[in-house]
Amino acid sequence: xxxxxxxxxxxxxxxxxxxxxxSHRVRRTLWVVTAAAHLALAVMAAxxxxxxxxxxxxxxxxxxxxxxxxxxxxxxxxxxxGVGYVARxxxxxxxxxxxxSLFKNEPxxxxxxxxxxxLATMSLAIVSRHLALQWVAIEATTLASAPLIxxxxxxxxxxxxxxxxxxCSVGIAVAxxxxxxxxxxxxEEPRDLTLTALxxxxxxxxxxxxxxxxxxxxxxxxTKMGLAPLHSWxxxxxxxxxxxxxxxxxxxxxxxxxLGILRVQQVCAEAGMAAFGGDxxxxxxxxxxxxxxxxxxxxxxxxxxxxxxxxxxxxILAVAVGMGGLGLFGxxxxxxxHSIVKAMLFFTAGNILSRFHTKDTxxxxxxxxxxxxxxALWIAGFLAITGSPPFGTFISEFTILRxxxxxxxxxxxxxxxxxxxVVFVGMSVIVLRMALGQSQAxxxxxxxxxVLSPLAFALLALLLGVYLPAPLADKLHGAAGLLGGLAK
Amino acid sequence: MDIISVLLILSCLLLLGSSxxxxxxxxxxxxxxxxxxxxxxxxxxxxxxxxxVLSVSTVISKSIVLPWLMRICLRNSEIRREIEPFIGxxxxxxxxxxxxxxxxxxxxRMPSVPGKLPxxxxxxxxxxxxxxxxxxxxxxxxxLTQSLAYLVLENGVYGVGVSxxxxxxxxxELGILLDVFVGVFLMGNLLFHLDREFEHMDVDKLTxxxxxxxxxxxxxxxxx
Numbered sequence: 001x002x003x004x005x006x007x008x009x010x011x012x013x014x015x016x017x018x019x020x021x022x023s024h025r026v027r028r029t030l031w032v033v034t035a036a037a038h039l040a041l042a043v044m045a046a047x048x049x050x051x052x053x054x055x056x057x058x059x060x061x062x063x064x065x066x067x068x069x070x071x072x073x074x075x076x077x078x079x080x081x082g083v084g085y086v087a088r089x090x091x092x093x094x095x096x097x098x099x100x101s102l103f104k105n106e107p108x109x110x111x112x113x114x115x116x117x118x119l120a121t122m123s124l125a126i127v128s129r130h131l132a133l134q135w136v137a138i139e140a141t142t143l144a145s146a147p148l149i150x151x152x153x154x155x156x157x158x159x160x161x162x163x164x165x166x167x168c169s170v171g172i173a174v175a176x177x178x179x180x181x182x183x184x185x186x187x188e189e190p191r192d193l194t195l196t197a198l199x200x201x202x203x204x205x206x207x208x209x210x211x212x213x214x215x216x217x218x219x220x221x222x223t224k225m226g227l228a229p230l231h232s233w234x235x236x237x238x239x240x241x242x243x244x245x246x247x248x249x250x251x252x253x254x255x256x257x258x259l260g261i262l263r264v265q266q267v268c269a270e271a272g273m274a275a276f277g278g279d280x281x282x283x284x285x286x287x288x289x290x291x292x293x294x295x296x297x298x299x300x301x302x303x304x305x306x307x308x309x310x311x312x313x314x315x316i317l318a319v320a321v322g323m324g325g326l327g328l329f330g331x332x333x334x335x336x337x338h339s340i341v342k343a344m345l346f347f348t349a350g351n352i353l354s355r356f357h358t359k360d361t362x363x364x365x366x367x368x369x370x371x372x373x374x375x376a377l378w379i380a381g382f383l384a385i386t387g388s389p390p391f392g393t394f395i396s397e398f399t400i401l402r403x404x405x406x407x408x409x410x411x412x413x414x415x416x417x418x419x420x421x422v423v424f425v426g427m428s429v430i431v432l433r434m435a436l437g438q439s440q441a442x443x444x445x446x447x448x449x450x451v452l453s454p455l456a457f458a459l460l461a462l463l464l465g466v467y468l469p470a471p472l473a474d475k476l477h478g479a480a481g482l483l484g485g486l487a488k
Numbered sequence: 489m490d491i492i493s494v495l496l497i498l499s500c501l502l503l504l505g506s507s508x509x510x511x512x513x514x515x516x517x518x519x520x521x522x523x524x525x526x527x528x529x530x531x532x533x534x535x536x537x538x539x540x541v542l543s544v545s546t547v548i549s550k551s552i553v554l555p556w557l558m559r560i561c562l563r564n565s566e567i568r569r570e571i572e573p574f575i576g577x578x579x580x581x582x583x584x585x586x587x588x589x590x591x592x593x594x595x596x597r598m599p600s601v602p603g604k605l606p607x608x609x610x611x612x613x614x615x616x617x618x619x620x621x622x623x624x625x626x627x628x629x630x631x632l633t634q635s636l637a638y639l640v641l642e643n644g645v646y647g648v649g650v651s652x653x654x655x656x657x658x659x660x661e662l663g664i665l666l667d668v669f670v671g672v673f674l675m676g677n678l679l680f681h682l683d684r685e686f687e688h689m690d691v692d693k694l695t696x697x698x699x700x701x702x703x704x705x706x707x708x709x710x711x712x
Contacts, residue, residue: 132656136663143670150678155685159694162678166634169671170625173638176645176664177618180652192657236697295699304699 003045004058007068008123011038015116019109028083031112035072035079038119042072047471056194058127062478063266063332067259068126070336071252074343075119077453081347082244084449086111088354096154097357103154111151118144118248125256131179131193131263135172138224138260141253142168149241149249160233160240167233168224175220175260178213182264185209195263202270210268214277217264218284224257227318228288231311235295238307239359243350246303250310250346251339258317258335262483265321269484274324281322286415288315293422301359302352305430306345309385312423313338319416320400321483323407328480330399336472337392337464338385344457345381348374351450352434356441361430366439373451375435377458382431384461386424392464489529492522493613496647497588500620503640504580507569509632513558516636519617519643520550526610526650538658545662549669554639557676561632565683575627587623591615610651617644629690631682635675642668 014034021027046065060068086108093104105111121144125137142165150161183193185206190197198205223230238246261281268277292312299305313334320331351374356364368375384391387398397420404413468476499515499522506512524547531539562568575583595612621641625634646664649656656664 130657130660132660133663136660136667139667139671140663143667143674146674146678150681153681156696158678158681158685159697162631162675162682162691162694163697165671165675165678166625166638169638170622170641173641173645177648180645180649184652235699240697299699 001058003041004060004127007038007041007045007127008058008120010034010041010120011116011123012120015113015120018113018116021109024087024108027109027112028087031116032079032083034116035076035119038123039069039072039076042068042123046475056192056196057130057133058124059129060127061482062475063262063482064126064259066332066336066475066479067255068123070255070339071119071122071126074248074251074339077343077347077457078115078244078248080449081247081350081453082115084447085242085244085350088447097359101154103152106147106151106153110147114144114147115245115248118148118253120144122252122256126259129195131182131195131198132176134260134263135176135179138175138221138256139169139172141256142172142224145245145249145253148245149237151242151245152240157240160236163233164237167230171220171223171230173220174223175217178216178218178220178264181209181213181216182267185213195266198267199270202267202272205267205271207271207273210271210273211276214264214268214273215280218261218277218280221257221260222284225254225261226257226288226311226314227284228291228311228315231288231291234311235304235307238310238346239301239303243303243346243353246306246349247343247346250306251343254310254314255335255339258314261318262321266483269324274484278322278324281318282412283322285315285318285320285322286412286419288312288318289416289419289423290315293419293426296423296426299426299430300361302361302364302430302434303346303349303359305361305427306342306349309345309423309427310338310342312419313342313385315419316397316400316416319412320403323400323403323409323412324484325403326406327400327403328483329476330396330403332476332479333399333464333468334393334396336476337396337461340457340464341381341384341391341393341461344377344454344461345385347450347454347457348377348381351446351454352378355444361434364434364439365437366441367435370439370441370443371446372443373446373455377451377454378431379435380458381454382427384458386427387420388424390465391461393461395465395468489526490609492526492529493609495522496613496643497616500616500640501581501584503624503636504584504620505577507577509562509568509570509630510559512570512633512636513555513562516639516643517551517555519640520552520555521547523550523643523646523650526647530650542658542661542665546665549665550639550643554669554672554676557673558632558636561676561679561683564680565632567630567632570628570630570633573628580623580627583623584620587619588616591619608651610647614644614647614651617641617647620644629692631675631679631691634691635672635679638675639668639672 011034014030018027045060046069089105093102096103121137121140128134128137146161146165150157187204188201226234238249265277289312292308295308317331320327352367384393387393499519502515503512524543527539527543591612594615618641621637624637
């Protein structure tokens with residue numbers, strides 16, 4: 001309990017301190033040190049098997065342990081990358097790449113403070129076991145991240161931040177109604193919204209109210225998770241945010257909203273309504289995959305390309321959870337893989353952007369010759385995100401496909417493979433054209449902060465493809481068990 | 489409680505029918521007071537410190553601080569009225585009655601749970617608030633109206649919570665209030681920038697980021 005509290009309070013305190021510290025050097029050190037300490041604490045909290053799951057308000061089970069360590073790991077990577085990123089950003093106003101208007105960055109203290117507060121709110125969202133508290137935390141993540149999207153204070157980031165704030169806030173307001181409805185479904189004491197209480201009286205929950213609640217929470221948190229057709233804010237926000245923030249938004253924050261949906265699906269499964277929620281999840285998931293595929297095919301902006309790929313992968317997760325059984329394990333593994341690879345891709349995209357000064361894929365050629373490391377990472381990241389062997393995503397995507405075939409869901413399996421293929425083709429054309437070829441730009445030495453995090457994440461993604469460590473596998477199976485377990 | 493419900497419904501109709509933004513801000517502030525009184529009435533005379541804190545902070549945030557912020561935004565911009573909404577004010581009122589009917593229909597069909605069903609008039613008016621909030625958000629052009637509409641929507645959700653007589657822990661209730669407050673506060677902050685960057689606050693002209701249509705030559709033709 002005390003450990004979990006420190007996981008939330010440490011970044012919160014560091015965030016508040018960042019607003020006040022004037023020295024850049026001290027603030028940047030604080031950022032990285034906090035991230036490292038948070039990662040250490042998160043691993044310590046996650047290691048013991050189910051030690052604190054009995055806590056009422058906050059606690060860790062296998063499901064939240066995975067997401068907590070994942071978020072913390074990504075944040076650590078983003079902090080190493082981020083200190084270099086903010087140090088390279090000019091302080092004086094400068095001309096916009098695209099429309100030429102002058103803009104000036106947010107003060108660095110506001111940025112660092114905001115990103116640390118984002119970590120605090122994400123941690124709370126992950127560890128809370130009280131559904132209303134979780135709602136408060138998920139809404140708070142939106143509020144903490146909106147100023148981060150507006151870091152480059154130009155017109156496009158302003159538009160993105162506005163859409164993000166409005167659409168996600170409305171979506172999450174809808175989810176709060178869902179939380180109220182779950183409370184109406186409870187017919188026994190204690191009527192508090194803790195998972196312990198809900199799972200304890202799952203047999204007697206009123207099914208009509210629970211179904212209504214599920215729909216509201218799916219739509220509400222689905223907006224934040226980026227499920228089509230509620231995703232319209234996502235490509236804007238993820239492409240206009242500075243790259244370390246994009247990595248966190250795609251890799252860690254989407255997972256928090258996903259966890260919100262998983263919790264109510266967990267309750268539904270316990271109440272014997274897994275199929276009801278599952279069908280809806282499959283529908284939303286396939287829709288997201290298909291829609292993302294269409295937009296990836298004709299995408300002219302490589303950061304938007306990555307954003308749509310996030311929509312696609314959230315769709316994959318929704319489909320996998322919807323199918324249940326083996327799909328649940330696949331979903332958990334895929335969430336881990338996707339976060340790591342997507343963060344690495346956004347870091348690399350940031351390197352490309354800062355060298356070539358354009359997000360237009362048609363204007364970039366020869367990344368490999370100009371930025372050798374980033375170019376190699378760009379190709380590796382493309383292979384990983386599209387689920388090619390030997391990366392971990394291949395195993396998880398294949399597991400999900402196997403689940404659909406085993407269950408005899410041929411339509412789902414067919415559409416799922418088709419959409420994966422569309423995305424593969426769409427991305428390969430764009431990424432390979434960018435990476436290969438000749439460029440007029442001179443070869444540039446890359447700073448170690450810019451390539452260290454993506455390199456480490458790329459190795460991790462590769463490692464997960466060939467070897468799944470036993471403690472992680474235990475947690476993944478445990479999480480799948482919580483959601484309704486192996487095929488019933 | 490029924491009086492409050494009626495007043496809430498009337499305030500929404502006023503919102504739908506008025507073009508002046510300053511009136512809209514005042515109406516939303518009045519809603520904040522009505523909602524602040526609700527927890528006091530709900531507790532049936534047993535006032536604990538927590539209820540007082542909640543009630544007072546609701547009134548302070550929703551009907552004093554946020555309207556004050558909106559008023560500053562309004563003063564800084566050149567806008568006084570909502571011009572040419574996508575659906576006119578008369579038709580908006582007509583739609584409003586339709587939404588009210590929808591709210592009545594939905595609350596009448598709520599599945600009942602034995603032993604606790606305080607589904608009453610307040611539930612109807614809260615759902616009406618939610619619908620009106622959503623309606624305003626999609627039919628009005630000004631970013632300021634959108635943030636007001638979000639506040640109306642949140643007021644509605646809060647009302648649903650009260651009418652279901654949910655008793656969340658104090659911390660959670662305060663957290664929900666804080667989230668809404670900070671959310672609208674941030675929107676207000678962005679409004680300043682919107683006004684400065686785009687020289688207007690029309691959300692339908694925020695179209696630089698889009699994949700569906702070719703982006704227009706930004707909103708610059710207005711400045712020229």
